[in-house]
Amino acid sequence: MPLDTSTYNLALLRVDGRRWNELRRVHAQIRTQAAADGSSYLEMGHTKVMCVVTGPSEPGPRRGTGGGGAGGAGAGGAAEVVVSIVIAGFSSVDRKRHGRGDKRTLELQSTVANALAASLHIHLFPHSQVNISLHVLSQDGSLLAALINAAALACVDAGIPMTDYVAACTAGSTSTYAANDEGADPLLDLNHQEEQELPGLTVATLGESDRVVVLVCESRVQVSRLEGMLAVGVDGCKQVREILDRVVREKGRRMVQEGTVEKGIGLNEMDVD
Amino acid sequence: MASSQHVLLSPAELAYLHASLSLTPPIRPDGRSPTQFRPLVAETGILPGTNGSARICFADGTEAIVGVKAEVERTAQRPGEETVFLEEGGAGGDGDDEEEEAGQGLDKRKGDASWVEMTVEIPGLRDDDSGTAFLAAMLSEALLADGEFAKRLWINRRFHWKLYLDIILISPPLSYPLPLLSLTTHLALLSTRLPRLKSEGDEDPFFDDDWAAAPYLFPRTTSSSSTPSSTTTKSPTPAATRPPITLLVMAVGNNIIFDPSKEELAVADVALAVSVTGLSPSHETETGGGTAGEKQTGRNLRLLSIRTIDPPSRLTAPGVANAANTAYGASNGTSNGTQKMAEAEAVEGVWRPPRGGAKRMVLGALVQKVLERGGVVDEVLDALEGADSG
Numbered sequence: 001m002p003l004d005t006s007t008y009n010l011a012l013l014r015v016d017g018r019r020w021n022e023l024r025r026v027h028a029q030i031r032t033q034a035a036a037d038g039s040s041y042l043e044m045g046h047t048k049v050m051c052v053v054t055g056p057s058e059p060g061p062r063r064g065t066g067g068g069g070a071g072g073a074g075a076g077g078a079a080e081v082v083v084s085i086v087i088a089g090f091s092s093v094d095r096k097r098h099g100r101g102d103k104r105t106l107e108l109q110s111t112v113a114n115a116l117a118a119s120l121h122i123h124l125f126p127h128s129q130v131n132i133s134l135h136v137l138s139q140d141g142s143l144l145a146a147l148i149n150a151a152a153l154a155c156v157d158a159g160i161p162m163t164d165y166v167a168a169c170t171a172g173s174t175s176t177y178a179a180n181d182e183g184a185d186p187l188l189d190l191n192h193q194e195e196q197e198l199p200g201l202t203v204a205t206l207g208e209s210d211r212v213v214v215l216v217c218e219s220r221v222q223v224s225r226l227e228g229m230l231a232v233g234v235d236g237c238k239q240v241r242e243i244l245d246r247v248v249r250e251k252g253r254r255m256v257q258e259g260t261v262e263k264g265i266g267l268n269e270m271d272v273d
Numbered sequence: 274m275a276s277s278q279h280v281l282l283s284p285a286e287l288a289y290l291h292a293s294l295s296l297t298p299p300i301r302p303d304g305r306s307p308t309q310f311r312p313l314v315a316e317t318g319i320l321p322g323t324n325g326s327a328r329i330c331f332a333d334g335t336e337a338i339v340g341v342k343a344e345v346e347r348t349a350q351r352p353g354e355e356t357v358f359l360e361e362g363g364a365g366g367d368g369d370d371e372e373e374e375a376g377q378g379l380d381k382r383k384g385d386a387s388w389v390e391m392t393v394e395i396p397g398l399r400d401d402d403s404g405t406a407f408l409a410a411m412l413s414e415a416l417l418a419d420g421e422f423a424k425r426l427w428i429n430r431r432f433h434w435k436l437y438l439d440i441i442l443i444s445p446p447l448s449y450p451l452p453l454l455s456l457t458t459h460l461a462l463l464s465t466r467l468p469r470l471k472s473e474g475d476e477d478p479f480f481d482d483d484w485a486a487a488p489y490l491f492p493r494t495t496s497s498s499s500t501p502s503s504t505t506t507k508s509p510t511p512a513a514t515r516p517p518i519t520l521l522v523m524a525v526g527n528n529i530i531f532d533p534s535k536e537e538l539a540v541a542d543v544a545l546a547v548s549v550t551g552l553s554p555s556h557e558t559e560t561g562g563g564t565a566g567e568k569q570t571g572r573n574l575r576l577l578s579i580r581t582i583d584p585p586s587r588l589t590a591p592g593v594a595n596a597a598n599t600a601y602g603a604s605n606g607t608s609n610g611t612q613k614m615a616e617a618e619a620v621e622g623v624w625r626p627p628r629g630g631a632k633r634m635v636l637g638a639l640v641q642k643v644l645e646r647g648g649v650v651d652e653v654l655d656a657l658e659g660a661d662s663g
Contacts, residue, residue, distance in 0.1 A: 035334020035444045046322070050338075050443055052396070086394050089439040090323045090340030097392065100399060133396040135443055137338065138322050 008174050008185075015193055016045075021232065023169070023189045023239055028149070028247040030157040038158025042150040045191055046140035049147055051154040052133050055079070056122075059129035079125035083113040085147065087136040112147050115168075115204055115214045119152075121161040130160060141192040142170045144202045144216060149240060156248050164207025167241035168214060171233030172200035177220040184225060186232040199225070203233035207241065210234055280539040280585050284592030288624035291540040295526030302536055308649045310532045313456070315660040317464040325465025325490070327661075329457040333534065336443040337453050339461035345428065345478055346388075346435040384423025389413060391438040393454065395446055411580055412440070412455060415517040415548030416462075418577040422516070425490055429475045434467060448535040449582070451546055455519035456657060462516040463661045465490040491515060493662070517550040517577050518653060522643060523584065524635045529642045531649055541584040543631035547643045548577040551654045572651060574644050581631065592624040 008014060018024070024045030033039035038053035056079050085105050087098040098105060112134070122130065132151050136143065145168035152166045172190045175181040177199055190200045199221035204214035212234065221229070255261050282290070293300040299307055312332045320326040325341040391413040393405050416422050426434040438461070440454050466487040468480035481487070491514075523533045523541035530537060538544060552573040595601040619625055643650060 033330070033334060033336050033444055034332075035336075035447055048320070052443060052445070054445060084396060086396065086441060088338075088340055088394070088441055089392060089437060090320065090326070090342045093322070095342040095344060095437045095439075131397075135338070135441055137340070138320055 012185075014187065016191060018189075020174070020185050021188050021235075023236060024191065026240065026243045028153055028244065030153050030247060030251050036154075036158075038154040038156070038160070040150050040153035040157060042146055042153065044142055044146045044149070044189070046138055047142055047146045048136075048138040049143075049150040050135040050137060051147075051150040052135075053130065053151075053154040053158040053160075054133075055130040055158070056125040056128040056160065057131070059127070077123060077126050079120075079122040079128045079130050081113045081117045081120065081122065081130045081132065083109045083116075083132045083134065083151070085109050085112070085134045085136065087139075091136050091139045108144055108147060111144060111214060111216060112151055115148055115166055116151055116155060118213055119163045119166050119206055120155060121163070124161060130155075130158075139192065141190050141195040142202070144214075145169050145189075145204070145240075148204050148214065149244060153244055153247065157251075164209075165241050165244050166204050166206060166213055167237045167244055168202060168204035169233055169236035169240050170195075170200055170202050171229040171236060172198045173221060173225050173229055174198065177222065180222065182222075182224065186225070186228040188232050188236045199229075201226075201229055201233060203230060203237060205234055205237040205241075208238060280535065280589065282536065282539055282589070284590060284624040287540050287586070287589055288592055288622055290536060291525060291624065292622070294530065294537065294540060295528055297528065299525065299528045299530060301530070301534075303534065307528060307530045310649075310653065311534070315456075315460055315657070317460050317661050324467060325461045325463075327457050327460035327464060329453060329460065331453055333447060334444055335447050335450060335453055337450065337457040338441045338443060339454075339457045340439050340441075341461050341465045342437045342439070343426075343434045343465075343467055344437070345432055348385075348431055348433050350431075382424045382427040384420060384425075384427060385433075386417045386423060388423050388426045388433055389417060389436045389438065391416075392440065394439070394441045395450070396442065397445065408451060408454065409440075411451065411546055411548075411578075412458060412519060413438075415455070415519050415577050416458075418517070418548065419514070419550065419575070421514055428470060428478050431475050432478050436465075438462075449521060449533075449538055451519060451582075452521045452532055455517075455548075456653070459516045459518050460657055460661055463489075463491055463657070514575075515551045515654065517548045518650070518657075519546050519548040520643060520650065520653070521545075521582070522547055522639050524631075524639055527635070527638075529639055539585050539589065541586055542627045543635055543639070544582040544584040545631075545636070545639050546580040546582055547640060548579070549574050549643060549650050550577055551575075551650070572646075572654065574646070574650055576640065576644060579640065584627070587626050587628075589624070589626050591626055594620040594623045596620070 012019065014020070016024075025043070027043040029041045031039060032041045032050070033052060036052040036054060040051045042049050042051070059080065085108055087105060089095050089097050112132070116132070120130065132154065134147050134151060136147075148166055148168035155162060156165075169188065170190045172187040172194055173184045174187055175184040176197060187194065187198070190198065194200070199219040201215065201217035201221075203212055205211060206213050215230075256263050290302065301307070305311070314330040315327065317327045318325070319328050319338070320340055323340040324343045326339060328336065328338045330336045391409050393409040393412070395402075395405055398405055426436055428434060438458060440458060442450050442454065466484070466489050468484070469486045469488060470478060471481050472479040520531065521533060521544065523530050523538060523544040525540060525542055533541065533544070552575055642648065
């Protein structure tokens with residue numbers, strides 16, 4: 001059902017009151033679950049995702065889950081990253097049951113697996129497996145971005161060596177493809193309503209660099225608008241990376257203060273009071 | 274997931290565990306008392322997008338989230354039912370006479386088991402896994418057992434609520450997740466609210482927009498009623514029933530142990546899933562008719578269902594007694610008879626997986642213990658209610 005977002009031009013405000021370059025509220029926690037090697041909880045607006053990482057561990061019996069496996073296929077010189085995504089039936093506005101073999105879910109799984117396999121140092125763990133299970137509790141757009149961010153945080157918590165954060169975010173454009181409006185502004189961090197109507201893409205970058213790890217665009221958009229959208233998206237990823245970094249540092253500081261972990265050598269410059 | 278997942282314990286360890294659990298009082302590996310539950314963290318109303326939701330985290334790290342969603346659905350009309358509906362005054366005559374005391378207003382409410390749909394998701398398992406299906410069946414069975422629950426979903430003769438309960442186990446399944454999932458479902462149902470109905474009669478349902486005005490599916494008692502009712506029949510409020518809880522209880526020897534961990538379950542002689550519901554929350558009722566003054570606090574518990582769980586102990590390998598062990602000098606080959614004897618009779622300190630069914634006395638004692646007034650179930654229900662309101 002198309003929505004009317006043509007009011008954007010009047011006040012330059014989006015349906016939820018944001019400016020074009022504003023992220024929604026991002027709230028994240030790590031180490032939310034005691035039993036797992038790594039875990040995280042991430043909210044991007046109303047999109048809520050939980051992630052649990054097990055491993056690197058010995059690969060279990062082969063299951064025909066068809067989940068997104070990436071990296072060396074376990075037997076080779078590198079660990080395999082296996083991602084399984086469970087989209088809760090109650091996550092969307094109308095209750096919808098998502099089967100395990102859902103094609104969309106499978107694609108999300110393989111995208112997340114490939115994105116993380118590229119930044120995790122999986123070559124350090126031959127003949128092993130990193131299991132990432134993601135649970136979608138609530139959906140309001142930017143699902144893939146939230147999944148990637150949550151998985152990256154959980155991998156940090158699990159202590160798996162990685163090159164840098166993989167931070168993801170979405171970008172869109174203020175007018176539809178059909179409007180063919182050359183002067184359309186790019187938008188940052190689409191919510192569900194905007195995602196339904198406007199062209200959008202998901203981009204993930206590696207750390208503070210401009211290196212793009214994931215770029216997914218599933219809607220029709222004029223190629224002239226793509227560059228602007230990508231630039232805004234990459235800029236958003238940097239903001240997201242800052243947020244993720246703050247979450248990890250905050251948790252680390254608290255753990256040092258509580259005495260859960262000893263203050264390491266590299267932490268001297270960290271301001272622990 | 275099956276209860277009989279792999280247990281990595283040797284026969285010697287199993288024998289030790291079994292021996293310490295059959296002492297009086299039993300010594301549990303984590304130092305709990307036999308009726309003590311694992312500590313848990315619970316929160317409700319975590320997902321504003323659902324009608325009700327809850328999250329429970331056990332101290333061993335297992336975690337579950339339950340979300341409840343409701344949709345309005347048209348009730349399938351069966352021919353022949355209409356004739357009953359036309360004579361509204363004589364609603365009591367259509368078979369459910371035992372509902373007389375429930376008041377005329379509730380008489381015409383009907384429920385159907387298909388109005389509740391329950392799914393269980395466990396990471397790493399297929400959704401059509403037999404263990405998962407069994408868990409879902411067990412939980413929904415307890416919910417629908419008394420037939421009262423489905424009646425709450427009745428809107429009018431033409432429409433009803435369809436309730437979807439989605440249960441997600443977040444953590445890897447470290448122990449048999451039945452108690453966790455059941456407690457989380459209980460909490461989610463306690464926090465479930467359905468929009469207030471504005472339309473009347475059999476019109477198409479029309480609801481109040483104000484979420485704050487939405488009544489709870491299980492109405493809360495605002496204050497403890499000051500008038501002490503002598504019998505429960507005088508306060509015929511089906512509203513007083515609470516959602517059921519399913520507890521895992523096991524027996525080792527003559528000891529009854531609640532909420533067993535994975536290791537304890539591995540040496541269980543009998544494991545039962547017992548579903549109970551509390552009728553009137555924290556209501557004081559007299560026991561019996563004449564024994565005045567003897568009041569017991571606690572609620573009236575009602576047994577809903579019992580299921581035996583196949584304990585993983587049956588699949589463990591037996592230990593070998595020294596007398597039958599060739600490494601300890603037992604002659605091999607010649608004495609087939611002694612080997613058979615060694616298999617047949619129990620040797621102190623040598624693990625033997627339990628065989629045969631549960632003893633009737635033990636089963637009776639298990640159920641008795643669960644239904645004890647002011648016992649474990651009361652404690653659990655009180656704690657959960659506290660978690661919900663707090």
